[in-house]
Amino acid sequence: MTATALPSQPTVIPGPPGHPLLGSVPALQRDLLGTLMEGFHRHGDVVTYRIGARWQRLGSDLVAVYHPEGVRHVLTNPQVFGRRTAGFDALTEMLGEGLLTSDGDLWKRQRRTLQPLFTPRRVAGYTDLMTAEAERVVGEGQPGSVVDLHELMGRYALRVVGRALFGDEIDDVAPALLRLVPFGSDLSLARSMQIVRLPLGVPTPRNRRFRQVSADLYAIVDRILARRSDGDRDDMLSRLHAARDPETGQPLSRAEIRDQVLVFLLAGHETTAGALTFTLHLLGRHPEIQERVATGDSDLVRAALMEGMRLYPPAHSTERRATADTEIAGYRIRRGTPVLVSPWVTHRHPEYWPDPERFDPDRFLGDRDRDRPRYTYFPFGGGQRSCIGEHFALLEATVLLRTLLTRYRVEALDAQLRLTPLITLRPAAPVRAALYPR
Numbered sequence: 001m002t003a004t005a006l007p008s009q010p011t012v013i014p015g016p017p018g019h020p021l022l023g024s025v026p027a028l029q030r031d032l033l034g035t036l037m038e039g040f041h042r043h044g045d046v047v048t049y050r051i052g053a054r055w056q057r058l059g060s061d062l063v064a065v066y067h068p069e070g071v072r073h074v075l076t077n078p079q080v081f082g083r084r085t086a087g088f089d090a091l092t093e094m095l096g097e098g099l100l101t102s103d104g105d106l107w108k109r110q111r112r113t114l115q116p117l118f119t120p121r122r123v124a125g126y127t128d129l130m131t132a133e134a135e136r137v138v139g140e141g142q143p144g145s146v147v148d149l150h151e152l153m154g155r156y157a158l159r160v161v162g163r164a165l166f167g168d169e170i171d172d173v174a175p176a177l178l179r180l181v182p183f184g185s186d187l188s189l190a191r192s193m194q195i196v197r198l199p200l201g202v203p204t205p206r207n208r209r210f211r212q213v214s215a216d217l218y219a220i221v222d223r224i225l226a227r228r229s230d231g232d233r234d235d236m237l238s239r240l241h242a243a244r245d246p247e248t249g250q251p252l253s254r255a256e257i258r259d260q261v262l263v264f265l266l267a268g269h270e271t272t273a274g275a276l277t278f279t280l281h282l283l284g285r286h287p288e289i290q291e292r293v294a295t296g297d298s299d300l301v302r303a304a305l306m307e308g309m310r311l312y313p314p315a316h317s318t319e320r321r322a323t324a325d326t327e328i329a330g331y332r333i334r335r336g337t338p339v340l341v342s343p344w345v346t347h348r349h350p351e352y353w354p355d356p357e358r359f360d361p362d363r364f365l366g367d368r369d370r371d372r373p374r375y376t377y378f379p380f381g382g383g384q385r386s387c388i389g390e391h392f393a394l395l396e397a398t399v400l401l402r403t404l405l406t407r408y409r410v411e412a413l414d415a416q417l418r419l420t421p422l423i424t425l426r427p428a429a430p431v432r433a434a435l436y437p438r
């Protein structure tokens with residue numbers, strides 16, 4: 001498949017017919033990832049899901065693009081595929097206009113200003129902090145006891161990002177934050193899937209809950225910001241205050257700093273916690289692979305993490321909106337159409353991933369890793385809106401894996417992971433594992 005026109009291609013994009021009045025909405029709400037996967041198996045690399053009624057004016061089409069070449073086209077052409085989608089609009093209503101949700105010139109300015117905080121050299125400066133937190137979390141495990149990997153990894157990732165941001169522990173607000181995140185994620189996703197979206201000001205029970213969660217999240221940020229005495233610190237918050245747009249010299253406003261802090265707190269812990277949980281679960285189901293990784297060999301640790309994120313990409317799907325008429329694989333995409341790309345599906349594309357469901361970290365070693373086309377694997381997205389925290393997350397995750405696995409043998413106690421795909425992929429239940437000292 002290519003992103004150029006193929007004259008023999010039909011112009012109607014195939015897809016499931018769905019419910020006459022609701023289209024694929026009930027199926028997507030019931031089982032998002034299963035519905036996407038089924039669409040791929042039945043209809044191929046480009047699939048239309050009807051959102052709402054079949055009559056043109058009472059619904060719209062969501063086009064999912066699963067082939068790596070199509071994914072590249074969507075993620076690397078921001079002039080054609082913009083960010084103002086129902087999903088990002090709902091997130092903006094919840095979290096304000098931080099780097100994840102802002103758009104256009106505002107995003108450009110924010111990214112220019114914040115990028116220097118995330119260079120590999122800057123990120124390497126957090127190694128000691130990450131190691132100390134990994135030791136601390138690992139030290140809390142009772143030998144032989146059963147732990148919930150997701151709870152443990154959530155605590156680790158939040159402590160790391162909290163200390164990196166504020167130079168201090170944020171343990172006092174962590175439980176509230178960890179409790180609010182799935183509510184916020186669930187409400188944002190549900191709002192983005194509503195066929196008719198009432199303004200948040202309309203006091204429906206769901207709108208009230210939405211606004212309350214947003215207010216509670218900001219209250220946590222304000223509490224942390226208020227107690228922090230500005231001194232000579234070298235944390236991310238001081239750098240946010242000191243950061244200047246390299247082109248205009250403009251600093252971030254107070255409101256922008258508040259929004260960025262919230263985005264970093266949320267985007268910076270949930271995804272990494274998920275990646276670690278899923279990888280440890282998989283290693284806990286594959287003792288022979290775990291033994292190799294437990295040697296601490298950095299290539300193997302990295303490969304295990306990459307393979308964990310292949311099978312369970314924390315950011316399982318993302319969306320763009322066509323801002324002009326365009327074409328993908330010969331199919332016409334009309335201006336205004338929402339377009340979805342999904343690491344969950346593309347990471348299982350059998351053309352590029354033989355035996356896709358098998359956990360095999362060796363896929364990420366040597367030539368096999370190098371020879372693969374770029375957008376067969378995109379857990380951190382791609383193009384100009386790719387994850388700013390990628391180096392940070394990779395370092396943080398490999399430090400934890402090495403620390404935990406050299407100390408403990410992990411035995412996963414659940415045969416299957418039950419998942420809830422909200423904005424990010426989350427376990428639907430505790431992910432139980434026993435830790436045995438080595």
Ligand code: HEM
Pocket residue numbers: 099100101111161263264267268269271272275313314315318319378379380381382384385386387388389390392393
């Ligand atoms: C394993 C961990 C992580 C994964 C899998 C991940 C994944 C992603 C993905 C896929 C995107 C792009 C979304 C899109 O294109 O629509 C993204 C964006 C972003 N991520 Fe991450 N992320 C991770 C960790 C982090 C960390 C640690 C931070 C911050 C400390 C962070 C902050 C952000 C921000 C601010 C953006 C928006 C960037 C922009 O639009 O300019 N992420 N992330």
